[in-house]
Amino acid sequence: MGKRRVQFCICRFPVLKWTENFARQERGGGILLKSKVAVVECREYRQELVDEAVRKVVGLLGGWERFVGKEERILLKPNLLAKCPPEKACTTHPQVFAAAGRALRKEGYPHLFFGDSPGNHLIGVEQTAQGCGILPEARSLEIPTADFSEGEKVDFPEGHAADHFILCKGAREADAIINLCKMKTHQLERITGAMKNTFGCVYGFNKGASYARFPNADLFGQMIGDLNLLVKPRLHIMDGIVAMEGNGPQSGEPVKMGLILASADPVALDSVFCALVSLDPKLVPTNVYGQEYGVGTCEAAQIEVVTDGETLTVEEAAVRWGNPDFKVERSADFKGRINMLRFFQPLLDRKPYIKKDRCVGCGICIQACPLEEKAIFFRGGKPAYHYRKCIKCYCCQEMCPKQAIDVKQTRLAKLADRNWRL
Ligand code: SF4
Ligand code: SF4
Known part of the structure; x- marks a missing residue:
């Protein structure tokens, strides 16, 4: 049986790190330990349908209690890139945010907060959340805004590419983060799903500075790999009901995918997203470095897709739900190849x-x-x-x-x- 490395994250909670050891042991004839990605169909943003899909997808992974404790301060972290109306598919849909919030409230989780560092720091979280339709949902569920107006330097000597981050106070103070990400394209990293959504824990202007510090897709992917090791959201839920294709992450076109996905492994989740849109997951630097640093796996053989009463391989999931015409950058990665x-x-x-x-x-x-x-x-x-x-x-x-x-x-x-x- 492979060893699990227990680490303590900024949320002061021991988390299990997925390591290459699992795969090596498995090849040696041991017990196979795969990353689980739950996928549930959801055709539209109708409250009862989204509530049911989120309930199912989390249930398939073992329920909320597997990931968060009742006494913990839980940060719900949607994608709040910009003040875009939900129909643009640029941000996490308010119904997905509300479904997670409602389910947690129903199960008796009292300490919920929400926040994200928007692309334009000057606009602020609440104004951006208002523009995306998330603020009214948060208000009605009495989920207050976490403090994203201040940043704190966090040293990270274990980092491979980044030795420190300036994190928003709200992310720093959370005991647990639930990542409510959006299925979208991204010009630098090809996709922005679970791994890249953690970038919103970085404080305001430091996000821009990070692009200058890590000035290409590879270096940026390394930094995102480190960031995920540091902030370690416990659970990632992806809004893939209507995704964004083409010129993402803000200027692309909405496209129906009809799915909600979830996993504790953000690399596996993003890799299933890649498979659904016929993109080689190894062309996505956040996957490559996420796997290299032990955040998760992008090997299809090490991922199982669970859905209503069935377990599928990644390939079977792609056949069932995939959209090979999804517009995403699939050109070869010349770096390191030729x-x-x-x-x-x-x-x-x-x-x-x-x-x-x-x-x-x-x-x-x-x-x-x-x-x-x-x-x-x-x-x-x-x-x-x-x-x-x-x-x-x-x-x-x-x-x-x-x-x-x-x-x-x-x-x-x-x-x-x-x-x-x-
Ligand atoms: S360096 Fe400046 S001009 Fe060039 S892509 Fe980045 S933001 Fe645009
Ligand atoms: S390209 Fe034109 S519209 Fe777009 S941000 Fe620049 S100035 Fe504004």
Whole structure:
């Protein structure tokens, strides 16, 4: 039997760390220990349907009491990227947030809070939550807002890429975090699901600074891997009823997937999301480093999908619920695969560009650029790029409220993708 490493997280609670040991022991003929991902169909955001789906999906994993205690301060952490109405599928739907809150209240959990660090720190949690429809649900369930207006430095010497984080006080003070993430695409990491949603525990402007400190998809994925080791949400529930495809995480298109998913293993959960949209999970750096650092597994053989009365493999789940036409970046990852192309990496990175007909000249993209010497600036009333300075973090694209920034492959990348796809 493989060893479990017991660690103490910032929530002052011992948690079990998934380690490669499990897999090694299994290959040696021992007991197979797989990460469980629960999947339940839910066709629309009708309160009774979502309540039932959340009840089932958590029940399939053993119930709330497996993850949280009645005396604990529990932070519900939805995705509150921006003040977007729920129908844009940019944030966790208020019905999913409310279903989790209602279920916990019904089971007698008194100490519930909610919060997230929005993309635009100046707007604040409550205003953003109001815009997303979550604040009225929180009010009606008497779930107060956690303190996300202050940050605290937390040293993390065990980190692989990050030795410290500036975390929001509300996340720091929580005994347990329940991650209520959204099924969406992301220009830097390809997807934003369970792993990436923990980034909202990082305080305000430090989120932007993190993009500058970890200026490419790989380094950013390493930082997210470390962050998950530190904050360790106990349970991840993914709103995949209507997902976002294409130009995510804010400017993509809503697409029906009709699912609620949950797991204690965020890497496994994100990997099932990848399988459902025909994306190789190993092209997602948060999966790769999440697995490498022991947060979870992205190996299909080490994941089991549980649903109403059945256990499926990841492949069977993809056949049953998958959407192979889901628009997500599937181009090859040239880094580390074709060494000779490393030299050309700057020419292979996908470039953000402005759709001038949509741009209203608000300047949010320029504020969002994390570089001291901005790589985006106004020229003739509309933003323009200084591509040599640009680190391709796509914060500008992420924060544009008018879907006026998209990202395109360079000609060389298209050529390489066509000819050397592995
Ligand atoms: S954030 Fe979008 S709409 Fe605003 S200036 Fe930038 S590109 Fe234009
Ligand atoms: S211009 Fe956009 S993509 Fe480039 S560094 Fe600034 S925010 Fe990142």
